[in-house]
Amino acid sequence: MNLTFLGTSAGSPTAQRNVSSMLLDLRQEQHGLWLFDCGESTQMQMQKAKFSLAKLEVIFLTHLHGDHLFGLPGVLTTRSLMQNQSPLTLIAPKGIKQFIETVIEISYSWLTYSLNIIELEQDRTVFEDERFRVEAKLLKHRVPCFGYRIIEKDLLAQLDIDKLKQDNIQVGSYYNDLKKGKTITLDDGRIIRAVDYQTKIKKGKKLAILGDTIPCQASITLASDVDLLVHEATQENALEDKAIERGHSTTVHAATIAKQANAKRLIMTHISPRYSLDDNNKLVNEARSVFANTEIATDFSTFTI
Template identity: 45%
Template sequence: MQIEFLGTGAGAPGKFRNVSSLALRLLDERNSVWLFDAGEGTQHQILRTTLKPRKIDKIFVTHLHGDHIFGLPGLLSSRSFQGGDDKLTIYGPKGIRNFVLTSMRVSETKLSYYIDFVELTDGGKVFEDSKFTVYAAHLDHKIESFGYRVEEHDHDGELLVEKLQADQVPSGPVYGKLKKGETVTLPDGRVLHGQEYIGHAQKGRIVTILGDTRKTLNSEKLAKNADVLVHESTFSKDEATLARNYYHSTNVQAAEIAKKAHVGRLLLNHISARYTGKMAHELEREAQTVFANTKVVKDFDLIDVPFDKERES
């Protein structure tokens, strides 16, 4: 599981930061990519990565401001030309369906795949399969805005091969039966219980990705015990009044959420164009005084989300 940032800027494209979009790379987990927002130029950003648009099977839209959705029509169209024939699901606030279909209709764009729209009217579970569950909740922005919590299901414990070898258990089909937790009788009469040869289950990872928002309790709820929290940082701590007036957050407010929610790592994005170079580092430093494991991300940063070896199911 990796997070690749395609755009980390706020409002309008800049020389060093494109507008909002990130990809949750789940290639090992389910051979797909989930996109969160698609600001203007997102498909151009994808061209500078190893991502394949045909691998994108879900797009989660946080809200309908242009710097989060203007890249959708071009990306959806190009996906048709790049082997993307499988169904795509788009989640987002009410109005996302109309925006996409109007763009397709006016431009007379014909897609080679079906789009399933899930327009959110309230929070709660929005997706679940055998490996992941996704929850959404309202945030506090000038227009309807959502945050998403992606929970990976726990992984079964691994077969303790070294223990089997130490007990001189011959390899073969018996390993598969023990992995399933079955009881096996060996030719020499020994009875082996599968549970004695399976390690602890590994807790699944949690990634929380928030849309634009003021500091709000739902942010903390979505982020609770997350391995990674992606939070906007449009303003610095000295501009808290501006942040509130424009329905955004400061770097320190994001760090306070991370601290209260006991997250593993805080990644700050949606950075105003005023913060470049040393000023961006200062945003990071200020936030680190509240929550040490904080990073201000840049376009094309690729962040691994490793398993927490201390978190066992």
């Protein structure tokens, strides 16, 4: 799976960074596109990155501040103009339904597809199917704000048909028994153990995408042992007091959470407009002094999980 950042600025866009939004591309995993946050101009950023609104499957919002929200009306209504529409699920803190209904009504807009809105008020599992589970936990910000833990379930062992053929084993009516892990006796007397002809279990990936927050236990829980952690780093370490006052984290805060959670990799985003891309090295080096495997996201950067 690939994670592409469409916007990485905090509060307001800059000439170098759009506001918060990122896409998790799960098409290879037989899903669609999952959008996390939707700041203004998100649909333009999607076009530039060559992602289709028609492929959107789920939109997750961390909270309802404008820099994470104001692109949503355009995304939803433009999607209505497309062919081959599919249902869309929107997961966000309570209040999102009122926001969408109000915008649709006063702008005389409409939606031509099924929109399933799930409003969050407390920690819960917000999505689960045979392949993925997504858990949400309340973080610590100035307004209700959630982080998401995306868990790809382990792929169970499968029968290795090629190996069976190589050993001249015609399983025939024994196929289902072998799939269940049983030991069978073939017509020619050979005893076949299913475990000898199974592929290895493929461990699923885990990632955490956190919204705006000061350091808290929920962040550590969501990020525990993940392959990739996305954490805001609004300010440099010297501005820690300012960050905390406004409900945000610093570079060192993000790195400390990654270390405490035993995450494998940290990507920092939600960077204050006070910083240009020329400041990236300074910000990354601050974080790396605590957690070595740290990177900073820029608009359109893609990370493979």
